[in-house]
Each structure stands twice: as structure tokens, then as C-alpha cells.
Amino acid sequence: xxxxxxxxxxxxxxxxxxxxxxxxxxxxxxxxxxxxxxxxxxxxxxxxxxxxxxxxxxxxxxxxxxxxxxxxxxxxxxxxxxxxxxxxxxxxxxxxxxxxxxxxxxxxxxxxxxxxxx
Amino acid sequence: xxxxxxxxxxxxxxxxxxxxxxxxxxxxxxxxxxxxxxxxxxxxxxxxxxxxxxxxxxxxxxxxxxxxxxxxxxxxxxxxxxxxxxxxxxxxxxxxxxxxxxxxxxx
Numbered sequence: 001x002x003x004x005x006x007x008x009x010x011x012x013x014x015x016x017x018x019x020x021x022x023x024x025x026x027x028x029x030x031x032x033x034x035x036x037x038x039x040x041x042x043x044x045x046x047x048x049x050x051x052x053x054x055x056x057x058x059x060x061x062x063x064x065x066x067x068x069x070x071x072x073x074x075x076x077x078x079x080x081x082x083x084x085x086x087x088x089x090x091x092x093x094x095x096x097x098x099x100x101x102x103x104x105x106x107x108x109x110x111x112x113x114x115x116x117x118x
Numbered sequence: 119x120x121x122x123x124x125x126x127x128x129x130x131x132x133x134x135x136x137x138x139x140x141x142x143x144x145x146x147x148x149x150x151x152x153x154x155x156x157x158x159x160x161x162x163x164x165x166x167x168x169x170x171x172x173x174x175x176x177x178x179x180x181x182x183x184x185x186x187x188x189x190x191x192x193x194x195x196x197x198x199x200x201x202x203x204x205x206x207x208x209x210x211x212x213x214x215x216x217x218x219x220x221x222x223x224x225x
Contacts, residue, residue, distance in 0.1 A: 035214075037163075045155075045163065045206055045216040061213070062119075095162055103210045104153040104168040111162050 002026040004034075004096055004109035011115045012086050018080035020112045022096030029077035030054040033099035036081050038069060039111075040092045050099065051079055086116045120209050122173045122217035130223040137194040141207035148186045151210045154183055154192045157219075158203045166205070169190060182190055199224050 007021040022034065036048040049060040053072040060070070072079040079096060094112050097105035121144040131137055141152070150170040155163040165174040167183035170190055180195045194201055202224050207217040 038209065044204075044218045045157075045208075047208075047214045047216060097163075099210075100168070102168065103165070103214075104165060104208070105155070106165055106168075106174070106208075108162040108164065 002107045004098060004107055006094075006096060006109040006112045009113040010113070011117070013118055014086055014088055014116055016086050016116075017082070017084050018086055018114065019080050020094060021113065022079045022081075022109050024077045024079070024098065027098075030074050032101075033103070034072065034079040035097050035099055035105060036068075036079075037095045037097060037105075038064075038092050039095065045095075046092075048081070053077075053079065054118075058079065088116050088118075090114060091116045119152045119213055120147065120211065120215050121210055122207050122215055124205075124207060124217035124220050126188060126220060127218075128221045128223060131197050132225045133199055135197050137197050137222055139192040139194075139205055139222075141185075141190040141192070141217050143188040143190070143209060147190075147209045150186055152183075152190050153186070153208045153210060155206045155208065156201075156203045157206065158200075163206065181223070182224055194222070197222070197224065 003025045023116045033050045035050040038046045048064045051058045051070045069082045096109040098107040100106040122139045123142045125140045152170045154167040157163040166195040173185045206219045
């Protein structure tokens with residue numbers, strides 16, 4: 001069974017750094033792209049970017065380029081989303097999802113809630 | 119960037135009624151790379167339809183997708199109470215984007 005399990009909720013202050021994770025199981029982690037999607041409170045879904053864990057090829061949405069870093073450690077089947085300096089506007093639920101071969105999002109993690117507040 | 123416009127914003131229907139959700143793209147969606155996702159309150163999104171008209175595994179056959187080019191539709195033939203959710207369309211071409219969602223309410 002394909003599963004994506006994300007790390008737990010985080011509460012941070014503005015300016016702090018953060019790295020959240022998404023661990024894949026039940027499939028060949030290096031053979032499928034992983035995507036990250038943001039959902040701000042009460043709002044819709046936003047595409048952030050994707051990574052191919054097999055070779056760490058990474059693509060960012062223009063809106064998120066330079067704002068976050070997506071990475072992966074294939075040895076432990078885990079993808080990451082990180083910030084070097086959080087802002088209050090980063091408060092949101094973040095989902096990872098596995099891209100099917102045809103590139104739709106077939107499997108989703110449960111989400112990680114990030115709250116940034118002074 | 120392809121902009122997806124979903125309508126209506128909210129749909130309020132009674133159980134057993136037919137729900138028709140629209141997703142219009144600002145330019146043609148290549149190879150019908152159009153998906154629909156269902157997000158129930160407090161849950162992660164779930165794939166409902168991909169390739170504009172292919173139902174995902176485990177999705178009831180009352181859900182159907184149609185359309186091509188710039189106009190796509192998700193139809194729920196007979197609404198059930200558990201269909202209460204926000205439905206998002208997504209084009210998953212070179213630079214994927216989501217629509218803003220249609221909220222389906224059950225009267």
C-alpha cells in the first residue's frame with residue numbers, strides 16, 4: 001500500500017528556520033516525483049514544486065522559487081520542504097503528494113500544519 | 119501560466135440531485151491533463167478524476183468527468199451526504215495550476 005506520512009505540526013516564530021518531511025513507503029521511492037502543495041487558512045490549493053528523488057531533479061513554481069527549498073534523501077525515502085527564515089504569511093497546511101507517471105497527484109500525505117506567530 | 123476558473127463558487131443541492139461543476143482554462147490543456155480532487159472538511163485532498171474523464175480507483179461511478187480543450191465538467195449524478203466537500207480542478211501540464219474550488223453543500 002502506497003503511503004506518504006508527513007511530520008507533525010510546527011509552531012515557529014518569524015525569522016526561524018524549518019524543515020518538514022514526507023516519508024514514502026509501499027512503492028519505489030526513487031521512481032516517482034513528489035510534489036508539495038500549500039493551503040493557506042480557508043483558501044485553495046497552490047502548487048509549490050516537485051522533486052524526483054532518483055536524481056534530485058527539482059522544479060519550482062515561479063511563485064515559490066527562492067522562498068523554499070525542496071530536497072530528498074532517497075536512502076530513507078523522505079522528501080523535505082524547508083524555509084531559512086519564516087514569515088507569518090507562511091502559516092498554512094502543507095501537503096506532499098506522489099505524482100503518477102501521467103503527473104496527476106495520485107497519493108497524498110496527511111498534511112503538516114505550520115503556524116508562524118510571534 | 120494556465121488559469122483555471124471554477125464555477126459556481128458554491129453549489130447547494132439536496133441528496134439525490136445532480137451536481138454539475140465547471141472548470142474553464144485560459145488556454146487549451148494539453149493532452150487533457152486535467153484532474154479533479156475532492157477535499158472533505160479537515161482532510162487531505164483525494165483524486166477523483168484524471169485525464170479529464172478517467173475515474174480514480176475506489177471512486178463511486180456516480181462521479182464522472184468530461185470535456186476537452188478549455189472546458190471541463192465534473193458531474194455527480196446523484197448527490198450523497200458524504201459528497202459534501204470542496205472540489206478542485208488541476209491542470210498538470212508543464213506548469214501545474216489549480217482552480218479555486220467549488221464548494222458542494224448538501225441541503
